[in-house]
Structure formats: C-alpha cells, structure tokens
Amino acid sequence: MNPTEETPTHRGRIVMLVHREIHNDSRVQKIAVSAAEAGWEVFLLGRAPRSSTRQLGGATVHMLRPATGVALPRHGLHRSWLRHPLAYPPNGIAGYRREWISSWEASINERRDVSRYAGGRPPAWLRAESLVHKVGRRWVRLRTNQLTAARQPRRHHGPIDRGYAALWRALAGSRSWRRLDPTLWEYELTFGPTIDRLKPDLIHAHDFRMLGVGARAAMRGRLKGRQVKLVWDAHEYLPGIRSWVDNVRWKQANMDHEREYARYADAVVTVSDTLAEMLRERHRLPRTPHVILNAPSTAEITADGTAPSLRAQCGLAADTPLVVYSGGAAEQRGLRTMVEAMPLLDDVHVAFVVNAPDSPFVTALREQAAALGVAGRLHVHPFVPHDQVVPFLSSADIGVIPIHHYPNHEIALITKFFEYSQARLPIVVSDVKTMAATVRESGQGEVFRAEDAADYARAVRAVLADPARYRAVYETDLLDSWTWEAQAKVLDSLYSQLLEPAS
Template identity: 30%
Template sequence: MQPQRHRPGTGFTALHLVQPVDGGVATVVLDLAEAQVADGMRVVVACPGEGPLAAEAARRGAEVREWRATRDPGPGLYEETRQAARLVEDLRPDLVHAHSAKAGLAGRLAVRGRVPTVFQPHAWSFEAVGGVTGRLARRWERWATRWTDRVVCVSDAERLTGERAGVRASWSVVRNGVDLDRFRPAEEPAADPAALRAALPLLAPLPATAPLVVCVGRLCRQKGQDILLRAWPLIVRQVPGARLVLVGDGPESAALRDAAPASVLFAGAVPDTTPWYRAADLVVLPSRWEGMAVAPLEAMACGRPVVLSDVDGARESLPPGRESLCLVPPEDPPALAEAVSALLRDRPLREAVGSQGRRHVLSSYDVRQTARAIADVYRDVAAVPRPERREPIAQ
C-alpha cells in the first residue's frame, strides 16, 4: 500500500536540509521558509547550529533541528547521513528539499527515494574542483538522479551545465528572487550619498564624492575577491580616489587582507547588506562559478548597477542589452578593471543602468514568484505515486 501523502499547504511537512548556513543559500532557504509557513506548511530547517540560518529560520516561524555537517565531504559523511536519516524517520516529512552539494549528498544517501526528494545545487559541486575529485563529483550527480524526483536549478545556464556533465534529471528552473520590501533604494533625505555613508562607521571618514565599489559575498575562492584585488590597482590608476569595500567573511579573509592596499576596506559579516548596496556607486561580483548569485539581484533592487563575471546565471540576471557593459570574462582582471572604471567615470550611465536594473528585478525576480514556483514543484513531486522504497538501477 502506498503511504499517504499530503499536497502542499496545511498539513504538509517540508524538510529543508541545508549546508552551507550563510550567504545566498541561507537567503534562499529563509525566504522560502517564510513563504511556506505563511501558506500553512509545517516547515523544518535542519542545519548546523553555527551561523545565522538556524536562529533566523526560527524567527521566521520554521521549526529548526540541528544537523551537524561540514561544508565538504570527508570522514564525517557516514555520521552526517545517519543524522539525516534519523531526522527523516522522526519527522516523517512529505518532502525533503536538499540545498547545495553537501546536503544533496548526505540527504539523498539517507532517503534513497523513499520520500519525495528535491535537490537544489545552488551551483554544481564539480565546478569547484578538478581532477579525480571533479570526476567523482560528476559521477555522483549522474548516479544520484535515481534518488531525486526533481532537480531545481536557479538559471537555465545552471541546468545546461548539469546536462553537459551528463546529469539526466527531471528539471525545473526556478530563478532566485529578492525581497523587494527589504531591498529598495533609500528614500529622501536618507538617499543623500553623504548620509548613506555617514550611517556606516567604516565609511564615515570617506568623502561623499569618493567613488565607492562594494563586493558582497563570502570571502572564498568561488566569489573571486582575489581577482578583484588584482584588478584594483588598474582601477585606481584610472579612477583616482576610488575605494573598495569587501562585505562578508570566510576562509580567504586573512589572505585577502594581506594582499589588499589601503584603499580596500573590510566590513566583515554584516546582519544587513542593504545599507552597503545603497552606499555604493557600483556593486561587483567577480565569481569563478555560480548558479545565479543573489547579491547582484539585491544590488539591482536597490537601484545600483553591477559588474559580474560571465558565469552561470549572470546573463539571465541582467537587464536585456547590458551584457557588453556589465559582464566580463571570468578570471580576467584587466577586463574587470576596464568595465568597473568605465562605469565609475560615467555617473549618468551608472544611474541609467541602475534604474534599468531595478525595473528588471521588479518585473522578473520578486521572491514571491520564486515561492509560488517552488510550491508548484512540491505539488508535482508530491502527487507522483511511489513505492515504499526505491533503490538505484545498475548501469
């Protein structure tokens, strides 16, 4: 006999298994959890206790269970998988939604298709590694589709990257969204550049006219802040007096601080990135890989122009026609410097690009649209009859 399953809504239990617990992944999970709680679902977020996700998820109405897991695969995987299996057995969710590579690995090993399972890569694991590790990651993603009812990608480009790697899945593309009530331009009189910078102690000593570039993201290899630091001397040469602020923390913090000149400031991890977007003249994210980064969408929602490396999701996130101005090849400091300098030197162009970007986000990247699309995925997946247990089919 088939186990009884609920449809999304009142009485439906969704278990979000999450690692990492910060950055764009945490933002996506929190926005989804809040919308799902408002729809009457029982929402459980299982994640490591450190970091901002657990406390904020509880504040937004989700149940929180501790899932002790590191970001990377290692000797702890067996115990992490056992923990995930115990959570599923205890909670008996109607659906498991695994976010990012580690949760996708441990979660699918724990569930093995016995509960409707959605996997959301938030950028593919095999893009982060090469050699034998990269080949193993590709092989796992191809094999794990047997335990995956739906793979949710945040951009068409991310889906195509999976397909090129040989991942044959049931796909849905659900683009990231932005909380438009939170991320919006400052209103007068607070919109004055001097007032915006004076409200941030790190920026208060800077002249209101100093060109300001902001990069928001975890300080790690993926986000490419080291590439931006290599480009920065070329930028300052063309735009004297420019300042750069790196907002975020992470494993590359010490190395980046050691490499940074005096014109680069470090804000560390902050509870709210909105004031930093508003204070910026330009927001830059020189990532090495992405699915679709959240920070540029937030910046555009605040009316700020962006310069991005041309990785998965970047073209789709930009307003049509701005690709040649706002996109640069990945890991190309001279091209990044030229694009940043051109926008810093042209205020009318920056304002036009910023206004166009905000209109684009308003029309296409409202987080409420994202939540509705994920609800549709849950409805489709939960409605499919399934055996009590599914095991992989040998290749």
C-alpha cells in the first residue's frame, strides 16, 4: 500500500481501526464518511479474508488480511500429555502410521493369497504376523483417536483453566492478557505496519479490540516526533457482554487489555450517557466520555423512491397488521418471544430483517412457527444497505425490540431504536432499563416484560388499537437530535479540539 501524501486542503489525517469487516457496521461507516465530508483525510482499516482497497464516500477503506499463526489454537500445535497421553504428536506421524498399517495389511493379504493359490495353507508364522498386525492396527487407531480428541476445540471452563487465569491475573495484573489471550497480538501484526506507514495525526480505535493497537501506534508516532492523538470509541460495556468464545480466559484477558490501554486515550466516545458514566468510573477517566448516538442520517431517513418496501416484499396489503424486528438473530435478542406470541395475535404478521436468514437459529424459529400453525404469517428477510433501512422499515406498523435482560442491553438506546423512531414506527420494547424508560417518557410505544409472550401480545394489541396516538409523538421535536448530522457535529468538534491549535 502506498498512501497518498496529505494535501493542504485536509484538516488532518485520521486512521480509523475496526477489528472486522465493515459492511454491516453503520456506525463505523457513518463516522468515516462524515469525517471525510468535514474535511479530514480519512483511512478506514478493517480486517477481512482478502486484502482490498475501495472508497466509501470521501474515505479510503483498506481491508487487511489477518496475520496468521498467533491466532491458531495452541492445543493443536503441541502434545496434550495430561488429557490425551497416548495421542500421536501433531507433526503428521499419525497419517504415516495409518498408511503404514494399511500397507502391512495389504502385504499380509497378498502373501496369504499366494499360499492359497499354490494349493497350500498360509504358514503359521504368517498367521502369527496377522495377529500382531491386528494388535498394531488397534494401537494406531487408539492413538489417532486421542490425537483427534486433543485437536478438538476445548471448553476452557475447568478448574485448571480458572486457576491458570487467576494465577496470571495475580502475577501480571492488567498485563495478564499477554498470557491469557495472546491472539490479541494478531491485531497488532495485522494493523500496526499499515498504521505506521499512513502516519496519522489522529487514530480512532473502534471498540475494545482496537484500543491496544491504537495506543501502541500513537506511542510509536509520538516517539518519532509526531503529536498523534488517540480517540477510543467504546461501543459496549465489556464486563457486560457474553464471551465471544467458549473460554473462561477470554473475557478476563480482554478486560485487562482494555484496562491497560484506556489511560492512553486522549478522548473517549461512547453510545449512551449511562455507559459514559460507567466507563469514567471503571477506568478513572479524567473526563466523562462524549456520547455519539448511532442515529440515522437525514439521507437515510428521507426515502428517494429507490429503497425497497418491507410490506411490499412481504406481499401484504396496507391494512394488514405488520410488526418488524430488525437486527442480529440470536436467542438473547428475544425473537422467540415474538414467535411464541403469534397464536395470540390473530392476523398479525411478523417480519424478521436479520443478518443470517438461513442460520440454524432462524431455521429453528421457522420450524417453531410451523408447529404453532402460523408459518404463513412469518416473513424473513436479509439486511438492506444501512442507508435504506429507515424507508424499508417505514411501511410496518410496529418496530419491536424484544431483547432479554443482559447488562449491555440495559444501558443504551441501540441502533434499531433510532431507526424505528426515524421510520416513525411505534415501538414495543422489553423492560430493559434505558429503552423502556425512554419509551415510557416519550409515549412512542409500549413496554412488556422480557421473555413474556402474553405480555408482549398485550403491548402489541395496545398499539394496534390506537396507532395514531403513538405516531403523534413524532410530530414534536423528539427526533431533531436523533439524527447522524447532530452526532457528527459533536465528533467533528472533538477532532478539532484535539488537533487544531487554539486560536
């Protein structure tokens, strides 16, 4: 990669870091595009199976191929003496032994056939060799099976793993992640060289995995005489998330990683006032983080006639009740509650606009709907581009947020909340703290008890009985600050404070 030199027309060079692909991350895309429109030179670095470069508005997107080696499971690279003492070493010898034992069997069979063809019986020594071969074949099978078991992904939840994590936490404190989850170094190997070549004035690190990468790159830049600033964008509260991997070490390692590098951020932004206070207290930040809501942009809100219609894609008439859930499909998102309530809501159709329409979880929901006799009223659709979401959803009657009680579900107004609001849909939300309080205060919808299908059905019936009452809330100034343009001004002001000298 040969990045272009900064031109005088740019206010400064910003490098944004994302640990994954960006096509489903509307927050990341909007930040990059709006920063470029405000005059910053923006490079957005993500991670994908293949390297590529493209433009996103005025921002340049570089998708980087992950570094390999560090992220490989360690149990697949060394002997497992305690759990599988008879396993072959993971060096290819198992395959050789299987071929060798099969070749030996073929040799025995060939010599036996020659003896019979000559009219005699196989000699005693050949029968003894055949017996030895059978024992050897069982031995090879046993050792091969042990190797296969040793290579299976382990559930790191046993006392050994918990003790290992506690030991390194006691010995190394917040630096323990280097032993508990060394795969975090893969991000350094993937992103570090490219960041250094781009020589940014400011690094915007999205979420906890990119924080360490951004902090180390900023330090390297400062050591070379450049005044590099670091903005950490905390998308969620790490202690409150479900572990991404089945490993007792993972969450502790990532919390320690975040704790070590949070102090290097020149500024912190996040998604809600509640989370801002939690981060300030947890990391003893000198200032409360700035709140940047992931609200739709004006362009996303205004339909230009090219965006598809959810109702049309479902094949429904205008007077057919339609409720929609838009977002990730997972058990904790509460979609099962919506399916369970369908027999209680005659004639109400349900649409799921999800990231993986053919996933095992969504397939199970379809099967559940069929068992309940309501399959004809359940519609599943893939995501549409983020700039089409609001007009796409606007033809529904209700937007639903049925999420379960998890710490991170309690503390923010999530993306779909703003999308539903800008689509002017009444909202039916489970009684998670922040969103339930907002809906009750604004009057834009109804609240139900999480995971309670009967109470969810009550809330839906209440809205459908008088939808104009709930939609009327949107005729006030409620939505004025729930646009991306308002959020982009806050972020642009922050960049300016960090980079532009005071007059």
